[in-house]
Amino acid sequence: MDWDHFRVFLAVARGGQLSAAARRLGVNHTTVARRLDGLEAELGTALFERRPTGCVLTEAGERLIPLAERIEIETRAALAAVSSGETEITGTVRIGAPDGLGNSFLARELGLFAAQHPGIIVELVPLPVKFSVSRREADLVIELSRPTTGRLVATRLVDYTLGVYAAESYLANHGIPASLGDLAGHRLVTGIDDYTYSSALDYAATLQAYSKRLYRCAGATSQFEAISAGAGVGVLHDFMALGAPTLVRVLPEVSFSRTYWLIGHPGATSIAAIAACRRYLVETFRRQRRHFQPLAQSRVSASPETDGLGSDFQ
Template sequence: MDWDHLRVFLAVARQGQLLAAARRLGLNHATVARRLDALEEALGAPLFDRRPAGCVPTEAGERLLPAAERVEAEMLGIAEGFRDAAADVSGTVRIGAPDGLGNYFLAAELGALTALYPDLVVELVPLPRTFSLSRREADLAIVLDRPMEGRLLVSRLIDYTLSVYAARAYLDRHGTPKSVEDLAGHVVVTGVEDLAYASALDYSGVLEKHGRSRFRCASVMGQMEAVRAGAGIGVLHDFAAGRHLEAQGPDALVRILPGIGFRRSYFLLAHPDTAQVRRIAVLRDVLAQRFRAERARFIIP
């Protein structure tokens, strides 16, 4: 069976469209369609129901997918086996992460890797509600909930804390609450519950049930900027809020209500078929090292 044909099949299965698969592979639409036709002819069965809105795998396509992914993993392993151990790390690694961690920590840390590995391309993407490492939607993923099933390599990266914050200007206008009951006179900034993709994001209710009114933002960055702008009081990641504690000006943050705090964990996921691919293994090691080195930023007593 021709590996190029299987490669096209995997791209179409992951992208859902011939044109999107062609862009992903750097091929033209006709070449992708021709190779897919050849694979279907060789197997004697249609692999996709090709509709105007996209390509939906048939039963035969669903059966072929895990086998094609195993072949892909073997091909990656063979390529790595021939690579000189001292050779530069190269290629593309996609890492999915929650938006707060991505924006306030990983963007700077991973961006610095370009100086060490100029031939390595790192793609940092927001973590959707559902994703698949086996479908190569990401090579690595950082999640808030430890997965309880699936064939994955799981390692705890770090614990982190969250506290209650408000902007200095907000407290100057409305006063500083001394207890959770005092929140009855304040606006609270929280996440949007039905858009939360992890059970670990369940801390907003503590403020909401006591606040006078509510302003909800789906993203961690939105909540951070709303609190800094003086919209209200919110629970923020300490590693993200810490840089604004010593700031000057009305948007400087103040940590309040020290009796209210939360502790959560980040877990790193990798697929066992690709975890030892050199570029992915290097990034796993770098992440583990950087989180260990920056532990003090993530845990506030």
């Protein structure tokens, strides 16, 4: 059975359309349709319901996904082993991460990893969205909560803290809030509910109970820039805010704790480039653990995860 047929099958399953699969694979629409027809003929069953709006997996297609993914992983591992031999590790690794962490920390740290492994192409995607490892949107994903479904491997990287901040210029014009009740006279910078991709991002609700004057920005990076520019008061990651000399931490009694988790596909550990990147990330976060908890403060919202670092599950 031709591996290309499985490759096309996975591309259609992940993209939901023949045209999307064709763009991803760099072939034309007709080639995708022909190879998909060939695979369905060999298996004697339909793998998709082809609708005007896209392709929907049938029950047979759903059952084929885990097998096709194992073939994909083993093929990638075999190619990497042949091309790299016993010397340099080669391959491409895509890492999805929250934008705040990705832009302020991972961009630098993964740059060091890339310098150490010139044969590995590192693709960092720091966006305020939820990535799917199963759909191969990324090889490794850093998330804000431990997944409860799916055949995945999760490693707890580090707990991090957040606090309430405002720019010196804003406080000079509007005064320093001495309590949560004082926020009624201040503008709050928060996220946008429609673009909140994780329940772990619910900390802004604590402040919104005290003020209805809001400026909403999607993503931690845009909120950081807005607060730094004097747009208002808001919750920021301590490891981001403490590096900005014009930001002032207010309401020191208000602190939040959350957790970063590293998520990957269990079969991908056999791919040397992905395994090397995973080890580097785990070691880096453990070595720089104090960077993510720079202040010892009382917490009004604790992380729902309480077990130790480095726990894995499948």
